[in-house]
Structures are given as structure tokens and as C-alpha cells.
Amino acid sequence: MNIAIMGIRGIPANYGGFETFAEELSTRLVIKGHEVTVYGRSNIINYPHRFYHGVRLIILPTITHKYFDTVFHTFLATIHSLFMKFDVILLCNAANSLFAFMPRLYGIEVCLNVDGIERKRAKWNVLGRLWYRIGEVLATLFPSVLVTDAKVIQDYYRMTYHKESIFIPYGAPVDKVHSTEILKNLGIENRNYILYVSRLEPENNAHLVIRAFEQVPTHMHLVIVGDAPYSKKYIEDLKKTKDSRIIFAGYVFGQGYKELQSHAYCYVHGTSVGGTHPALIEAMGYGNCVIVNGTLENLEVVQDCAIAFRENDADDLLEKLKMVTSGGVDLDSYRLKAMRRIKEQYSWESVVNAYEHLFYALLEGRALPTAS
Numbered sequence: 278m279n280i281a282i283m284g285i286r287g288i289p290a291n292y293g294g295f296e297t298f299a300e301e302l303s304t305r306l307v308i309k310g311h312e313v314t315v316y317g318r319s320n321i322i323n324y325p326h327r328f329y330h331g332v333r334l335i336i337l338p339t340i341t342h343k344y345f346d347t348v349f350h351t352f353l354a355t356i357h358s359l360f361m362k363f364d365v366i367l368l369c370n371a372a373n374s375l376f377a378f379m380p381r382l383y384g385i386e387v388c389l390n391v392d393g394i395e396r397k398r399a400k401w402n403v404l405g406r407l408w409y410r411i412g413e414v415l416a417t418l419f420p421s422v423l424v425t426d427a428k429v430i431q432d433y434y435r436m437t438y439h440k441e442s443i444f445i446p447y448g449a450p451v452d453k454v455h456s457t458e459i460l461k462n463l464g465i466e467n468r469n470y471i472l473y474v475s476r477l478e479p480e481n482n483a484h485l486v487i488r489a490f491e492q493v494p495t496h497m498h499l500v501i502v503g504d505a506p507y508s509k510k511y512i513e514d515l516k517k518t519k520d521s522r523i524i525f526a527g528y529v530f531g532q533g534y535k536e537l538q539s540h541a542y543c544y545v546h547g548t549s550v551g552g553t554h555p556a557l558i559e560a561m562g563y564g565n566c567v568i569v570n571g572t573l574e575n576l577e578v579v580q581d582c583a584i585a586f587r588e589n590d591a592d593d594l595l596e597k598l599k600m601v602t603s604g605g606v607d608l609d610s611y612r613l614k615a616m617r618r619i620k621e622q623y624s625w626e627s628v629v630n631a632y633e634h635l636f637y638a639l640l641e642g643r644a645l646p647t648a649s
Contacts, residue, residue, distance in 0.1 A: 417438045422635065449619050476508075482589065499523045572588055
């Protein structure tokens with residue numbers, strides 16, 4: 278097949294979950310013998326080559342602005358794609374659903390991965406939330422098929438819009454690395470830090486995690502991994518903490534990210550908006566004991582393989598952190614259960630196979646995979 282992926286910032290991944298997803302999916306589809314093109318944004322991707330592990334890269338300009346970046350770039354990518362003879366396009370993000378009808382007029386199948394209920398994110402103003410609400414409606418009309426990455430999101434579209442979708446989660450490796458270079462650079466030690474990974478935006482609750490950790494009587498560090506281009510004031514406020522145990526590592530990818538995940542004492546996942554969060558399943562796949570914000574989406578992922586705190590409750594998170602750092606939890610048991618769950622339910626191999634089967638079903642006019 279000749280496949281395109283668009284609606285993201287591009288690969289090699291250096292921003293967030295959708296980008297990691299696109300990198301893993303595209304490179305693995307190439308190994309399976311397909312032609313894959315990933316569209317990227319000129320303000321993010323500066324990779325000097327036309328191909329990345331066999332994936333064709335097409336870098337187009339964009340408008341560097343919180344409200345126009347995604348939709349403007351996707352509009353350009355959509356227009357460009359009409360001349361490329363793609364068989365199928367994987368479009369990411371419900372904000373881009375408006376553009377799904379254009380390739381379909383040219384006979385190109387379009388799969389839309391809507392992600393979570395993005396209009397709930399605090400960074401959007403009234404117009405931003407309205408655009409996402411409209412995007413949800415158009416997502417039920419324009420694409421060939423709707424893909425949801427969590428059953429909670431699948432149920433949302435079913436109940437709200439009476440629209441069935443195909444459930445395909447994100448994937449994660451089950452792995453551990455032994456190198457510790459980034460630990461040395463940050464001045465931390467193996468199993469002597471708590472890890473938090475996310476874009477630093479309010480709904481991901483870094484402020485809540487910091488507030489709770491500041492009250493935990495421990496010699497351990499809290500390592501905050503992540504950043505965000507449009508949350509400058511929020512990030513400045515986070516960094517006003519006077520707790521010297523807290524380290525802001527910024528964006529970390531590649532081997533450094535694997536090292537941090539592999540050697541953490543435990544992992545705290547604070548996000549409250551979205552579907553299946555890549556950082557959460559990655560933390561589980563790298564064998565972490567996870568303390569997770571108790572949203573329906575997060576609980577769907579972890580089941581009994583993590584410790585949950587009451588949704589967005591800093592006091593309950595504090596109690597869970599005290600319990601874990603004081604030795605009151607069998608961390609190894611949680612670590613083993615987490616890795617087993619990722620291997621069984623969230624492997625990249627199964628995710629890629631699911632997308633490949635879906636694409637073939639669309640192109641061959643066969644019945645789509647069951648929605649449940």
C-alpha cells in the first residue's frame with residue numbers, strides 16, 4: 278500500500294505521543310513492505326534527509342501559533358496529498374477532521390484517529406473548544422472510518438454521536454536499558470528518583486504532582502520530563518518551586534528517555550485529558566511501579582497493575598507517594614504486572630497489525646474489524 282500520515286508535527290519524534298506513534302507505525306509498516314510518507318512541520322522537523330528509516334518525509338511550512346499551527350499545516354498537507362496517489366491517509370487529531378472529505382473526493386480512503394476529548398484541555402479558549410466540538414461532529418461524517426485509542430473514547434462517540442469506531446490503542450515497548458548516562462548528567466542515581474513525563478500543560482497536572490511531592494519526606498528526587506511551546510507562564514510558575522529535589526529535565530527522547538524510564542523508583546502519571554497516554558504505557562512497559570491519576574481513561578489502561586489516586590486530588594496523591602516511598606508497597610509486584618499487561622495488550626506489533634488489517638479492509642471493500 279501507499280500510505281500517508283498527517284496531522285502531527287512530524288518524525289523523527291521530538292515532541293509528543295502522536296509523533297512517537299507515527300514514527301513507530303510508519304517505520305514498521307515500511308518493514309512490512311509498504312510505502313509510507315509522513316508529513317512534518319518546518320518549525321519542528323530539521324532532519325536533513327528525505328527518508329527516515331525508509332519513510333519518506335515531506336516537510337511543509339506552517340504558522341507557529343497555538344490556534345493555527347495544526348490546522349494550517351494539515352490543510353497544506355491535505356492539498357499536497359491529492360497529487361501523490363496515496364491509497365490511504367491516516368489523519369490524526371479531531372481538529373483536522375474538516376480536511377478528511379477532500380482526499381475522499383479523489384478516491385483516497387481516510388482513517389481519522391481522534392485522540393482524546395481535546396476540547397477539555399485548559400489551554401483552549403472558547404473558540405478553540407468550539408473548533409474541537411465541531412471537529413468531533415465532522416469526525417463522524419467525513420472520514421472513511423473513525424479510530425479511537427481508548428474504549429472510554431469509543432464509548433463517548435457511541436453515546437454522544439451514535440457513531441461506531443474502531444478501537445486500536447497506542448503501543449509501547451517492553452524493555453529495559455542498563456546504561457545510565459543521563460542519570461549522571463542530571464546528578465541522580467538508579468532507583469533514587471520519581472519520574473513524571475508529559476507536556477507541561479495544566480490538564481497534565483505537573484503542578485499537582487509538584488505540590489504533593491514537596492510534602493513527601495524523602496531523599497529522592499522528582500524528575501520532570503517535558504516542556505510545551507505555548508505554556509510559558511504555566512511553566513515559569515512550576516519552576517518557582519523552592520524544593521531543590523525537583524529537577525526539570527526538559528524534553529528528553531531516545532536513549533536518555535529509555536534510561537530515565539528504566540531506572541526510576543516509581544512513575545507518576547497525572548494527566549486528566551486524553552485517551553491512552555503513550556507515556557503511561559511506556560512507563561509500564563519499562564517496568565515501573567506507576568501511581569496514576571484515577572480518570573476513566575487511565576484506569577482502563579492500568580486496571581490492577583498500578584496504584585491510583587483520586588482524580589486530580591493532590592492530597593490523595595501525597596498519601597500514595599508517602600506509602601510508596603516509605604516501603605509500604607511491593608513495588609516489584611506492580612512492576613512485573615505492568616510489563617505483563619503491556620506485552621499482552623499494548624505491543625507495537627499488535628497495533629501495527631491492526632492498522633494494516635484496517636487499511637486492507639478499506640481498500641478491498643471488506644467488512645471492517647468489529648467496533649467493540
